[in-house]
Amino acid sequence: MTTGKITLLSAGPGDLDLLTIKAAKALALADIVLLDDLANPGIVSLAPRARVIRVGKRGGCKSTPQAFIERLMQRYALKGLHVVRVKGGEALLFGRAGEELAALRRAGIPVDIVNGISSGFAAAASLGVSLTHREHCQGVTFITAHKQDHGEPDWSALAATGTTLVIYMGMTRIERLCTSLMSALPACTPAAVVQWAGTQAERRWLGTLDRLAIDATDAGLGSPAVILIGPAIGEAMQWVAQPAPIHQINQEPFDAQRAA
Amino acid sequence: MTTGKITLLSAGPGDLDLLTIKAAKALALADIVLLDDLANPGIVSLAPRARVIRVGKRGGCKSTPQAFIERLMQRYALKGLHVVRVKGGEALLFGRAGEELAALRRAGIPVDIVNGISSGFAAAASLGVSLTHREHCQGVTFITAHKQDHGEPDWSALAATGTTLVIYMGMTRIERLCTSLMSALPACTPAAVVQWAGTQAERRWLGTLDRLAIDATDAGLGSPAVILIGPAIGEAMQWVAQPAPIHQINQEPFDAQRAA
Incomplete structure (x- = not known):
């Protein structure tokens, strides 16, 4: 059996142009995308091959249990697929990357980490x-x-x-x-x-x-x-009183209420 | 006279794939690139139109004085050019972005900031x-x-x-x-x-x-x-004893002794 791999991918603050090039490349090759609700859902346009599974809070619902997310990642990786776990912001700052990494290491599944903008x-x-x-x-x-x-x-x-x-x-x-x-x-x-x-x-x-x-x-x-x-x-x-020439956003609108 | 603009651009830790898409877009349009020595010099390949000026420490030489760098940026921006100031890592963490931003604001020059990976x-x-x-x-x-x-x-x-x-x-x-x-x-x-x-x-x-x-x-x-x-x-x-399946680098070698 071929073991696939998991990429823990930092989706940044929302503007898709703030993704790294490395993130865009990983998404392009993804078989499965597990999408955190804190990430811009428009990110799936960069993963045309992937089956997208939404995890995390939706509306007033409870979070998808962490253990379930971890099992899901492992199941697909053990089928030999490239699973991209998309986390809002920088994956290594808050969120639960520490727990997810530990679970994946215990299961012997290779993990690649792609940094992002918090x-x-x-x-x-x-x-x-x-x-x-x-x-x-x-x-x-x-x-x-x-x-x-x-x-x-x-x-x-x-x-x-x-x-x-x-x-x-x-x-x-x-x-x-x-x-x-x-x-x-x-x-x-x-x-x-x-x-x-x-x-x-x-x-x-x-x-x-x-x-x-x-x-x-x-x-x-x-x-x-x-x-x-x-x-x-x-x-x-x-300079805040002046029209602030700062931080252009070049993206489609999305449900920003969910972006961290 | 048309005022140009300045982009304060975070070059990340060295791997060019860790640049943001926004950074790549800014570099593609740059007229002038002021290159910090802590950034991967290979980044200039992304700025084909630009005149590249290296600033910062070279070998045992002293740093280019901060005031000189600030004057240089202003001079080109006031000529109507798009100046990209490339800083290693994340521009807003260490380095002297604070001083450079203050100087540019005093001169009334618009500044765009592009985040990066520290x-x-x-x-x-x-x-x-x-x-x-x-x-x-x-x-x-x-x-x-x-x-x-x-x-x-x-x-x-x-x-x-x-x-x-x-x-x-x-x-x-x-x-x-x-x-x-x-x-x-x-x-x-x-x-x-x-x-x-x-x-x-x-x-x-x-x-x-x-x-x-x-x-x-x-x-x-x-x-x-x-x-x-x-x-x-x-x-x-x-897991450090195991072959660590972490952080792939997909780039040409460069003088990494200078990368922060």
């Missing part, structure tokens, strides 16, 4: 700022507000690093998150929210930490969005 | 690990060991976050860095070094924090490399 970087491009402007910081922390045990991240430890904070999955708990950060950072710390970063439906808010929870919510911003906090983000304030 | 993500792909495996951590911090004021990062604050640490420009000060981290993290904390991540010349070391400085140096690893530290990196230990 929505935090697309958000920075939209704001026109470096995440690590060296006059302001010397690094950046990507963090999810959603802990596996439903606890809170240690916001004061994160603030103490002086790095720019890029928070994923934080909009549903933005008030608590801001209260915690306000006890560790100045109220005037620059903050931004970019919703649907890197898609045609992109929206953003820019202000300061003390206004973040109220104003971003009042502006109608919600999930999926990234929250960016730190002095480096403040650089955007110098 | 070498830290390529290193994770090489190791076959998620940077944020949720059984181990809830985030990742990208940090440069090289502070603007030549001081040290606050390693204990960084360790206290519990995030995976991905350290850029750390190989020349790896001993001091490890000594500082050893006072904040267990000696058995998984650690890895990936040199020339995402290029054909890629080399890597995987072990624990207490052996990092000595063993990675003994193995001949040096700049440019990324250092990865944290329990999530330890996942690689489960």
Whole structure:
């Protein structure tokens, strides 16, 4: 029996032009595409040979169970097929790539990983700022507000690093998150929210930490969005009033409400 | 006078297939390419119309002064040309995108930003690990060991976050860095070094924090490399002994000593 292979493919933030060339090549050769709901479904146009299976949340339904997704990948790979598992953003940042990789390794199935653009970087491009402007910081922390045990991240430890904070999955708990950060950072710390970063439906808010929870919510911003906090983000304030010549989107519209 | 425009373009870690489609499109239309030495010089094959100007370090020479690069970009853009400024890795992570963006905004020149793959993500792909495996951590911090004021990062604050640490420009000060981290993290904390991540010349070391400085140096690893530290990196230990079916490189060789 010939064993196929699995490509864990990062679909980026939504704009299909932000896929890598390597991703496009893998899709062109795919027999099976397992499509995460956080990826732009238009991506299937790049996989003309493939049978497409949608996994992940649809509407109000529950997620496809992780174990089922893992079994599905293995079943097709063991038939000798090239399975492309499409994950929104960068596969190695959040999502459950770690668990999927471990399961596939245990099953002895070769896995190729194709990197991509995470929505935090697309958000920075939209704001026109470096995440690590060296006059302001010397690094950046990507963090999810959603802990596996439903606890809170240690916001004061994160603030103490002086790095720019890029928070994923934080909009549903933005008030608590801001209260915690306000006890560790100045109220005037620059903050931004970019919703649907890197898609045609992109929206953003820019202000300061003390206004973040109220104003971003009042502006109608919600999930999926990234929250960016730190002095480096403040650089955007110098040109955000001008028509911002930033981050062109050259793609067909898609259901951006589902793009991370 | 027609004002041209500038595209700040992320060249990724070296493999030209890891460029985004958007980057390839921008290069195809470029009149002028300003090429960072940390980018794969083979990238110019994608810019057939462009005049190519190399900037950055060459051999033992000093860097092209930042102010000169900024003036050069502005001069060509003000002639109505499309200038593509190619930066290694992801333009918005380290490098000096912040300063370049500020200078261009002051000059009123439109800037488009094209995201790319940073070498830290390529290193994770090489190791076959998620940077944020949720059984181990809830985030990742990208940090440069090289502070603007030549001081040290606050390693204990960084360790206290519990995030995976991905350290850029750390190989020349790896001993001091490890000594500082050893006072904040267990000696058995998984650690890895990936040199020339995402290029054909890629080399890597995987072990624990207490052996990092000595063993990675003994193995001949040096700049440019990324250092990865944290329990999530330890996942690689489960399959690193096997022939690792990871991260194919499909490109011509290039002077990988210069790729970040």
